[in-house]
Amino acid sequence: MTIMISVAELSKNFVLHTQGGTVIPVFENLSLDVNAGECVCLHGPSGSGKSSLLRSLYANYKPTSGSISVAHEGGWVDLTKAEPYKIVEVRRQTVGYVSQFLRVIPRVPALEVVAEPAKLVGLPAQAAEEKAKSLLSRLNIPERLWSIAPATFSGGEQQRVNIARGFVRDYPVLLLDEPTASLDAANRQVVIELILEAKARGTAIVGIFHDAEVREAVADRLFEVMAFQRSAA
Numbered sequence: 019m020t021i022m023i024s025v026a027e028l029s030k031n032f033v034l035h036t037q038g039g040t041v042i043p044v045f046e047n048l049s050l051d052v053n054a055g056e057c058v059c060l061h062g063p064s065g066s067g068k069s070s071l072l073r074s075l076y077a078n079y080k081p082t083s084g085s086i087s088v089a090h091e092g093g094w095v096d097l098t099k100a101e102p103y104k105i106v107e108v109r110r111q112t113v114g115y116v117s118q119f120l121r122v123i124p125r126v127p128a129l130e131v132v133a134e135p136a137k138l139v140g141l142p143a144q145a146a147e148e149k150a151k152s153l154l155s156r157l158n159i160p161e162r163l164w165s166i167a168p169a170t171f172s173g174g175e176q177q178r179v180n181i182a183r184g185f186v187r188d189y190p191v192l193l194l195d196e197p198t199a200s201l202d203a204a205n206r207q208v209v210i211e212l213i214l215e216a217k218a219r220g221t222a223i224v225g226i227f228h229d230a231e232v233r234e235a236v237a238d239r240l241f242e243v244m245a246f247q248r249s250a251a
């Protein structure tokens with residue numbers, strides 16, 4: 019077993035500075051190791067902190083205490099303590115993240131949105147675009163949309179562009195926040211296949227999947243993010 023990501027005694031509070039410093043505890047003392055080739059599904063009721071944990075694993079949120087160690091280029095990086103330049107490097111090389119909604123960049127065509135992460139790690143432009151095209155085809159994005167910026171795409175189309183972007187590189191670690199939430203059954207099946215292929219290549223995956231069918235197809239185990247930890251705090 020090769021551990022790719024190791025979370026130790028992680029806690030997160032939000033402090034609402036605009037509301038008299040009210041402290042909202044979200045999760046407490048979470049510990050989790052994820053191995054290469056394994057898919058761990060974050061599980062728990064709405065509001066229990068699943069997305070907040072996933073955002074912390076991408077260093078979008080800064081945890082209150084604990085550590086998040088990621089295997090990066092032969093060493094370990096603790097994302098709770100890493101300098102911004104190191105976080106940029108980890109995101110470029112090691113950790114991919116498919117957020118629930120595509121952050122649309124104006125005027126950048128869908129094909130370029132998808133190909134960009136592969137170009138950033140040095141794949142020649144043509145190879146990156148070929149990979150992007152093959153993913154857009156598999157995800158049933160019609161070719162006439164490839165040269166258009168996704169701002170005007172439907173919710174499901176935007177989500178599929180987002181998924182293609184997350185799979186254009188073989189990231190060692192991949193974080194997925196409800197990647198199939200607004201997809202039809204056929205496209206859900208494509209996403210299941212992409213996840214299974216990534217696992218077979220050795221990608222360590224942490225995901226949130228509300229859809230039980232997707233969860234059963236891809237998850238090796240569930241990790242409970244429990245609401246009682248909040249009310250107990």
Ligand SMILES: Nc1ncnc2c1ncn2[C@@H]1O[C@H](COP(=O)(O)OP(=O)(O)OP(=O)(O)O)[C@@H](O)[C@H]1O
Pocket residue numbers: 032042044062063064065066067068069070071
């Ligand atoms: N940036 C933030 N500032 C303040 N509170 C936040 C912030 N982000 C999340 N929270 C709070 O943290 C708690 C957990 O939210 P989170 O989005 O992580 O839940 P979730 O488990 O992903 O829920 P769902 O299943 O509905 O997506 C919620 O009570 C939410 O209001």
Ligand SMILES: [Mg+2]
Pocket residue numbers: 068069070
């Ligand atoms: Mg969520």
